[in-house]
Amino acid sequence: MTGKGSCVYLQGMDICSEKALLARVRAGDDSGFELLVAAYSPRILALAGRLTGDREDAEDIAQETFLRLHRGIGNFRGDSSVATWLYRTATRLAIDHLRRRRLRDRIFFFRRNSEDVDPLDSAPDPGPSPGERLHDQEIRKALDRAMRRLSARQRIVFTLKHFEEIPLKEIAAMLGLEEGTVKSHLHRAVRIIRRELKGLREESS
Amino acid sequence: MNEKFEHSSCRAEDLTLYYYRELTGNRRRRMEIHLEECEGCRQELEQMRSTLQDLPPGNPVFAPAEIRAFNERVSRRIRRGFRLPFGVPLGWSAVGAAALLFALTLQSTPPKPDPPSPGAVALQGGKDIENLPDPDLLLNMELLENLDLLQELEGSGLNG
Numbered sequence: 379m380t381g382k383g384s385c386v387y388l389q390g391m392d393i394c395s396e397k398a399l400l401a402r403v404r405a406g407d408d409s410g411f412e413l414l415v416a417a418y419s420p421r422i423l424a425l426a427g428r429l430t431g432d433r434e435d436a437e438d439i440a441q442e443t444f445l446r447l448h449r450g451i452g453n454f455r456g457d458s459s460v461a462t463w464l465y466r467t468a469t470r471l472a473i474d475h476l477r478r479r480r481l482r483d484r485i486f487f488f489r490r491n492s493e494d495v496d497p498l499d500s501a502p503d504p505g506p507s508p509g510e511r512l513h514d515q516e517i518r519k520a521l522d523r524a525m526r527r528l529s530a531r532q533r534i535v536f537t538l539k540h541f542e543e544i545p546l547k548e549i550a551a552m553l554g555l556e557e558g559t560v561k562s563h564l565h566r567a568v569r570i571i572r573r574e575l576k577g578l579r580e581e582s583s
Numbered sequence: 584m585n586e587k588f589e590h591s592s593c594r595a596e597d598l599t600l601y602y603y604r605e606l607t608g609n610r611r612r613r614m615e616i617h618l619e620e621c622e623g624c625r626q627e628l629e630q631m632r633s634t635l636q637d638l639p640p641g642n643p644v645f646a647p648a649e650i651r652a653f654n655e656r657v658s659r660r661i662r663r664g665f666r667l668p669f670g671v672p673l674g675w676s677a678v679g680a681a682a683l684l685f686a687l688t689l690q691s692t693p694p695k696p697d698p699p700s701p702g703a704v705a706l707q708g709g710k711d712i713e714n715l716p717d718p719d720l721l722l723n724m725e726l727l728e729n730l731d732l733l734q735e736l737e738g739s740g741l742n743g
Contacts, residue, residue: 412658419654423645433643437653444657518639539603541640546605564603565596572634 396460403451411451415444418461422468428537429472430479431522439475443468465544466552469534473553476530517578524574528567535560536567593617593624602631 402410422443426436443464447454454463525533534553538544546564550557600606601614618624645653 408658408661411661412654415654415657419657420645420650423650423653427643427645428640431643433645436643436645440653441657441660445660448661514639521638540635540638546600546603561596561600561605564605565599568599568631568635569595571638572631575634 397456400451400454400456400460403448411448414447414460418464419444421461422464425465425537425542426468426472428541429469429534430475431525435475435479439468439471442471465542469538469552473530473534476533480530513578517575520574520578521571524571527570527574529563531555532563532567532570535563536571539564593621593627595627598624598628598631602628602635 396414399410399414403414419440422440423436426439426443427433430436430439446467447460447464454460458466525536528536531553535546535549538549538552539546544552546560547557549555550560553560597606597610597614601611601618606614618628
């Protein structure tokens with residue numbers, strides 16, 4: 379956040395513009411809402427993408443997030459910024475989604491437990507490419523595999539901390555958890571990811 | 584994770600928090616002093632750093648064109664009669680319509696059974712039960728019908 383005149387700049391839109399836009403939307407001006415979507419969709423899509431690891435799911439979650447904002451904009455009191463509200467809503471939707479996905483995976487693949495490898499991950503990778511690109515792909519695959527092994531909360535906490543760089547205190551507030559619980563989730567997530575990537579990192583060094 | 588670290592009494596969670604700059608005040612200072620003394624923790628921190636600092640940003644990445652397409656899709660959803668002209672949200676009116684249909688279904692009188700045919704009345708009498716065909720014969724007829732059905736299915740190529 380940076381100061382800009384009397385307005386505070388927050389993640390792509392200053393508070394004054396945001397308030398003005400909210401007033402327009404409340405008055406029934408949908409073009410104002412489109413400006414809000416345009417301002418925040420890159421970050422919300424990226425967040426949902428990181429949380430779910432799936433393009434289609436990310437778009438669904440992001441879309442539902444914006445539609446909920448539109449539906450509830452009359453009741454939006456402005457205690458938090460629009461960005462914070464969107465982050466919180468997208469994160470909660472992602473948690474629900476990840477939990478459903480884990481359940482579905484267990485049912486359809488008859489996995490014995492959450493540590494078992496997804497059969498799709500063990501499928502041969504089409505189109506091998508040489509050198510560094512291959513190594514990067516391996517790391518991406520290993521990270522994806524590790525992320526799928528995390529519980530919904532571990533994954534969300536790790537993503538919000540590592541990629542979005544949100545303080546743990548804020549993450550705890552966002553998820554309605556104790557800060558100590560969030561710290562444990564982060565630590566366990568890091569341990570699992572390191573274990574999954576260990577071989578690859580040793581190879582590269 | 585290195586052996587020295589695993590066999591020491593060092594606090595692994597604090598090291599993770601230290602890496603993410605989430606240790607503050609006295610706990611951070613204690614960790615810094617500890618790191619100066621403990622080689623195992625220094626190695627562990629270094630390994631953690633080398634793994635985490637170069638993690639790819641995570642899939643998927645959305646191109647600007649995809650983001651524009653997404654924005655347009657959301658706009659269409661909002662403009663496409665999300666609300667009816669008189670201000671009732673479409674979702675609620677759909678729920679209302681479903682509830683009305685459900686209520687009408689409940690209130691409509693169930694169809695009365697047809698009056699029994701004279702034959703059926705006759706069958707209710709104990710004497711006429713003897714006039715029923717032999718149960719074995721009925722079973723055989725059923726088997727024959729099933730056989731016919733199987734042959735028809737084979738003929739049409741539906742039976743595997």
